[in-house]
Amino acid sequence: MLEVRAIHKRFAPDKEVLQGVSLTVEPQEILCLLGPSGCGKSTLLRIIAGLERADQGRVLLNGSDITETPAHRRNVGLMFQDYALFPHLNVAENIAYGLRMHGAPASERRRRVEEMLALVNLEGYAHRSVDDLSGGEQQRVALARTLAPNPTLLLLDEPVANLDRLLREELLEALRRILKRLQVTTIFVTHDQEEAFALADRIAVMRAGRLEQVDAPAPLYRRPANTFVAAFLGFRNLLPILEWRGVHAVCTPIGTFELPERDAAHPAVGARLLIPPDAAALDSAPSSAAHVPLVGRVVAATFRGSVFRLQVAPEGSGEDSVLYFEFRTRGRERLPVQGEPVRLWLDTAQMCVVKEA
Template identity: 45%
Template sequence: MNAPLLSVSDARKRYGPVAALDGVSLEVRAGEFFALLGPSGCGKTTLMRCIAGFETPDSGRVTLNGADLSGVPPYRRPVNMMFQSYALFPHLNVFDNIAFGLRRKGEAAEAIAARVGELLEMTQLSPCATRRINELSGGQRQRVALARALAPRPALLLLDEPLGALDRKLREETQFQLKEIQRKTQTSFVIVTHDQDEALALADRVAVMRAGKVEQIASPVEIYEKPATRFVAGFVGETNFVDGVVRGGALDTAFGLLPRARCDLPEGARATLSIRPERIGVARAGHGVAGLVEDFVFRGEYTLLRVRVAPDVVLRVGAYEGGFAQGEEVRLSFAPDAGVLFAEAA
């Protein structure tokens, strides 16, 4: 295996009594799109600022291509950052915004023109080269900021909530553009976001953070299908948590026994099953757990039902065939391999 491009080892950072980073370790590979995902205050922005050099860890190491970055100021690191606000220069046109960093480095005019032209074409901004920033749409400004950050050919690009200012439809379109640009440049991207859909759509791997710690690092599919902790299961996507007791390899719940294909917990252990709404089968008749539809929300490709299966248990169920009505009796089914079982303390 090749050495990682970026390595963070046991990074710790405190602000008074608050541990913003509490022993964070992770690696980013060359050419990888990596996401730092977590709620506000989890430490992801502090970690990004430590990588960029705007903050210094109290302890631990940050290395890039094997070189220790301790004491290296931001402007000497082969790292660039794209800020959420974009921080574009309103008095400069698109071409000059993108060229700004190259001119500061003293590159030749011909080289600057060639590099800016390449990025204008890559970001589909060539027709906008002479426009001022206030003449651009939000999506165009986002691409100008991205092109400017990529212009000096950084080894690593940090993106701080880069799509947060865009509306939903434009954000989805821009995600495809961002992935395409990353693939073309083969620059390692690290995106910081609290938006789980964004992280899952963009990243090759995702680090889910909570309270200054990394809960799990894995591919988007593994994060969603095989969350390592109860926090990850609840934070990424929608899920149901079903409490019970392990009996004979099944989970004994308030609404009956749920068979398990695999159960590593001892007999009698208290446990919680995390099961996604789309993994629960729903029908109007037949075998399964009886329930009553309390409410529903139309989501376009499916309808999200709230089904009461016990006095104190309501499950969210994804129904891909419509027509279910409030107050209707239904039957729910659970495959033995559906969901992930956590010990009660998880």
């Protein structure tokens, strides 16, 4: 539905914000642009919306080149981080604003406003002032206003960044449900990995104006393309590979591990072994032959409600080799404490080799 071809954007002679970004978005897909601040994700969104002009490259929507099309003629809905609601208009008037700008008759505006209020669960709020709404209610009004003109493409820039954690999680669930119900193609920008995993069908990880990896959430999490993607997703157990032994085995500072066949052809130069934080069992040995023992001591223990996190220094290793793991709290009478010896069982089936970024 959307095709971005080799987009370049420079804001200063020595500051190239986008470096040949190419991307496609399928009909009804929710795609996330994920990356740290300053990586170019919001600039790319604004170029797609027509609010910024690319120095090079093309933007195609449903097969039509819209690179030179003014923003107001693209039929693209854009929702900003601060919602940008009009304080002098009530809820219904805010939602109807885009419809009025498109010349929709009053009867059509009333019907569409009622539909949007029902969609975002704000029936009865039509005549309220937006200043009297909570942050979550304002977010839903902004979404309803953006969706009311029935845009071909919806663009969301950090849509829930200003909300507290619990409300953010609730609204992410509601937002995905609404977008899938309307079958509207969506791109949203975030720097939060949890938001991306909760909302997106595919995630495009960006760094310094380039795409590092585009994948569905589960493959992205299980097989990061390189050490930058892995580190940005929160993985901390990235061990240097000292040598390959045979076809599948890799030697690391904490031991040698036999990997699945999928990693047999991976180059050893500049590669690291990724051990996910949930790739370990504590205390009893699992029945799977893929699990290998690791003895160490607890450097730090953190209780996080349903889970607890351990920092473990493997036996015979230095502080630089501390590993980070996460375990379920349920069913445990006590949790390990700092300084306590522990035996872990690492699941080699969950390990993978990633290239140095």
